[in-house]
Amino acid sequence: MTSTPSRPDTEISIVVPMHNEEESIREFFGRLVPILNQLDLTWEIVCIDDGSTDRTWARLREGQSEHSSVQLIRLSRNFGKEIALTAGLDHASDSAIILIDADLQDPPELISEFVKHWRQGYQNVYGVRTDRSQDTLFKRYTAGWFYRVFNLVSINRIPPHGGDFRLLGPDVVDALRSCREKNRFMKGLYSWVGFPSVAVPYERPERLVGKSSFNLRRLWRLAMDGLVSHSTALLKIWTYIGIAAMFVAVGLGIWLLGEYLLVRRNPPGFYLTIMVVLGLSSLNFVMLGIVGEYIGRIYDEVKQRPLYIERNDDLAE
Numbered sequence: 001m002t003s004t005p006s007r008p009d010t011e012i013s014i015v016v017p018m019h020n021e022e023e024s025i026r027e028f029f030g031r032l033v034p035i036l037n038q039l040d041l042t043w044e045i046v047c048i049d050d051g052s053t054d055r056t057w058a059r060l061r062e063g064q065s066e067h068s069s070v071q072l073i074r075l076s077r078n079f080g081k082e083i084a085l086t087a088g089l090d091h092a093s094d095s096a097i098i099l100i101d102a103d104l105q106d107p108p109e110l111i112s113e114f115v116k117h118w119r120q121g122y123q124n125v126y127g128v129r130t131d132r133s134q135d136t137l138f139k140r141y142t143a144g145w146f147y148r149v150f151n152l153v154s155i156n157r158i159p160p161h162g163g164d165f166r167l168l169g170p171d172v173v174d175a176l177r178s179c180r181e182k183n184r185f186m187k188g189l190y191s192w193v194g195f196p197s198v199a200v201p202y203e204r205p206e207r208l209v210g211k212s213s214f215n216l217r218r219l220w221r222l223a224m225d226g227l228v229s230h231s232t233a234l235l236k237i238w239t240y241i242g243i244a245a246m247f248v249a250v251g252l253g254i255w256l257l258g259e260y261l262l263v264r265r266n267p268p269g270f271y272l273t274i275m276v277v278l279g280l281s282s283l284n285f286v287m288l289g290i291v292g293e294y295i296g297r298i299y300d301e302v303k304q305r306p307l308y309i310e311r312n313d314d315l316a317e
């Protein structure tokens with residue numbers, strides 16, 4: 001890590017994860033800094049070089065020499081965006097934080113609107129993409145399904161098409177810092193910590209230069225991390241599947257018995273086989289679900305999230 005000590009009077013920190021962004025950095029600073037200067041707040045920019053293999057670091061050094069309030073963090077390899085964001089949250093000052101991508105897909109012009117909401121008391125101000133036409137049809141479709149499934153199985157809902165682009169008030173930052181789980185899905189954590197939240201719709205432009213780091217494999221891994229770390233439904237669902245199978249087996253048994261005793265007919269033997277197989281496997285499913293209940297609880301324990309988080313504002317909602 002290379003950083004200048006964070007200034008205690010910083011009111012807002014801009015946290016930027018970067019992976020192979022050599023081509024965007026100049027223009028990114030060029031657009032961001034004037035906007036920050038208009039804010040009437042003391043600010044810093046915290047850039048995290050997430051194991052880039054191009055000249056990102058050299059470009060960041062240049063940026064740091066041009067702008068005094070730039071803090072740089074360099075990770076030893078590529079740890080992924082979720083971890084890079086966490087490193088940024090850890091190293092930023094005790095201020096409000098804005099998370100923003102380096103590729104200018106998150107328009108810096110929105111920052112002043114974020115700050116406006118923050119001044120009204122909202123601690124979690126997040127951008128929502130109204131138009132995903134820049135994404136491929138496949139990504140839009142799969143993203144839509146992901147949000148549907150996530151919100152079905154997770155206790156805390158995440159707003160569809162909300163990204164990482166957001167302002168987090170100091171209390172939210174504190175709360176996020178206290179979540180140290182290793183399988184991190186930040187979008188889930190922003191909503192888990194709670195606090196008054198408000199959405200700011202925006203149109204997401206195309207990537208300025210370079211290409212997205214998220215290929216299908218990484219997106220799949222991110223989706224699985226999200227589902228598994230915010231829901232134990234997949235572990236517990238088997239109990240209910242088992243109970244359903246048991247009902248079918250019992251129903252079949254009653255019918256077989258009725259045929260045998262009342263109709264005095266011997267039904268074909270495979271009905272009996274189906275009943276026995278279904279009955280025994282339903283027991284297996286129920287047991288698997290019960291084990292899942294325990295594993296889910298162990299998982300919740302080892303995550304060591306705080307039990308509760310307090311808020312200190314007077315907003316009516």
Ligand code: UDP
Nearest residue numbers: 017018019050080081084101102212213214
């Ligand atoms: N990023 C990162 N580490 C990674 C992948 C991405 O820090 O392993 C950064 C990247 O430099 C950019 C942001 O995360 O600032 C969003 O990445 P990208 O544009 O590739 O994602 P997309 O916009 O396609 O979701």
Ligand code: MG
Nearest residue numbers: 101103105207
């Ligand atoms: Mg991008």
